[in-house]
Amino acid sequence: MSDDFRSQLNQARADIERGLEHTKAQLEHTKAQFDATQERINARTGRNLLGAIGIGLAAGGLLLASLLLWKPIFVAFGVLVVGLAAWELSAALRTGNYRVPLIVTSVSAAAVLPITWVFGAWGQFWGILGAMVVSVVARLILQARPAPNGRRSLTRDLSATVFVHAYITALGSCAVLLASEPRGEWWTLTFIIVVILTDTGAYASGLAWGRHPMAPVISPKKTWEGFAGGAAAALLGGVLLGWLVLDIGPGLGLVFGALIFLTATLGDLAESLVKRDLGIKDMSSWLPGHGGFLDRLDSILPSAAVAYACYLVMTF
Numbered sequence: 001m002s003d004d005f006r007s008q009l010n011q012a013r014a015d016i017e018r019g020l021e022h023t024k025a026q027l028e029h030t031k032a033q034f035d036a037t038q039e040r041i042n043a044r045t046g047r048n049l050l051g052a053i054g055i056g057l058a059a060g061g062l063l064l065a066s067l068l069l070w071k072p073i074f075v076a077f078g079v080l081v082v083g084l085a086a087w088e089l090s091a092a093l094r095t096g097n098y099r100v101p102l103i104v105t106s107v108s109a110a111a112v113l114p115i116t117w118v119f120g121a122w123g124q125f126w127g128i129l130g131a132m133v134v135s136v137v138a139r140l141i142l143q144a145r146p147a148p149n150g151r152r153s154l155t156r157d158l159s160a161t162v163f164v165h166a167y168i169t170a171l172g173s174c175a176v177l178l179a180s181e182p183r184g185e186w187w188t189l190t191f192i193i194v195v196i197l198t199d200t201g202a203y204a205s206g207l208a209w210g211r212h213p214m215a216p217v218i219s220p221k222k223t224w225e226g227f228a229g230g231a232a233a234a235l236l237g238g239v240l241l242g243w244l245v246l247d248i249g250p251g252l253g254l255v256f257g258a259l260i261f262l263t264a265t266l267g268d269l270a271e272s273l274v275k276r277d278l279g280i281k282d283m284s285s286w287l288p289g290h291g292g293f294l295d296r297l298d299s300i301l302p303s304a305a306v307a308y309a310c311y312l313v314m315t316f
Contacts, residue, residue, distance in 0.1 A: 063192065067185040074179055074188075075117045082172040083110030083293045089164050089274075096278040098160040104138035105131075105161060109169040116173045117180055124173050131169055135161045168294075171301035178308040190241045190305035194260040195299045197233040198267075205229020219272040228266065234261035248314050256310050263306045264299035271298035 066073035086109035090100040108131035115127040139161050143154055179188045206226025214222045238257015242248045248256070271294065275281065282295055 012023050020092070064189070067179065071185055072117075073180055074185075075113055075176055078113045078172065078176055079110045081293055081297065082113055082168060085172070085292075085297055086110070086164055086168045088294045090161075091166060092275070092278055093160050093164070093282060095280060099139065099142060099157045100161050100164060101135060101138040101142060105135045105164055106213045108134045109165060109172075112169050112173050113176045116176045119178060120180065124170075124177055128165060128173065132162050132165045135165065144168045167301070168297075172297070174306040178304065178311055181311060183313065186245050187307060187311050190245050191256075191260055191303055191310075192300060193241060194234050194237045194257055195264045195303050197237040198230040198261050198264045199299060201233025202226040202230030202265075205232075208274075215269060215272075217252065218269055218276060222269075230265065231258075231261050234258070234264070235243050246314075251313050254315070256307075259306050259310060260271050260303050263302040267299045267302040270302075271295070 011123065062077060063074070066077050070210040083106050087102060087106040090102045093100050094102075112124065112127035112131050116124040120134075139154075139157055158169050175188055178184045178191075181187070205228060206221070209225040209229075210221075210223035212224045213220060214224050214227055219226055220238045235254060238255075238260065239250045240314070242253020242256050243250050246253070246256075277286045282292055
């Protein structure tokens, strides 16, 4: 091998190594910038954004498939989510010194959904009533045992137990009731999309322009700018989806979007008020970037009841 060829080969190797080092440095710099941006977003929102997006996409895909392919899968999905949400709320209430029977309350809450699917509105009513009675009886049985942290108020605990079913079971079963109706899968999908648009619009506008707190005592991160962005996204989504999917026309779509926006916003604030009263940030840490199941259902639960009412009125 000639000296000139060896020299050229060494020069090429050196150039490749410099190129690789430069590429490595660029990647490290880009990663550092990305991490810094992610940290700023997380610090401002209090959430792991990438984890939240991943969980949201997975849940959205499962929801879409269950509603459009075979609705009983949606019922099974609802059973799991409502049962876990009831467990979360019951466990969170225990941190506030409420003695709520965890297993009985969670199982009875989940059982109402298939009953609602099979027997309709009457099944929902008697299922909710039965779940409340079973959970109250379970709490009365617990009264015979010594309380772990001393004496408890029975009336206070019974009220908390009934509250779990009034909040989680009654509102959650409305989604199944709506899905069971003719074309109900499209109404269910539409109201959930409008809720997502509300949350996304409020998140994006609040992150970009949020300056004026809306309810600092209840939820310090919510702003009027976010409120406006959520309203705009919900109204636009309601009009478009009402016209293209629900076939109710732009006017009723606007009303639908406005109602879902209000219930989604109030539901979010209501759950924040419960958490603040209990002194907790999230209901649980089961979902990265989201907190717990109830932290994702807070806007959906009251919206499900209003969406069902809209279905009955607008398709009459």
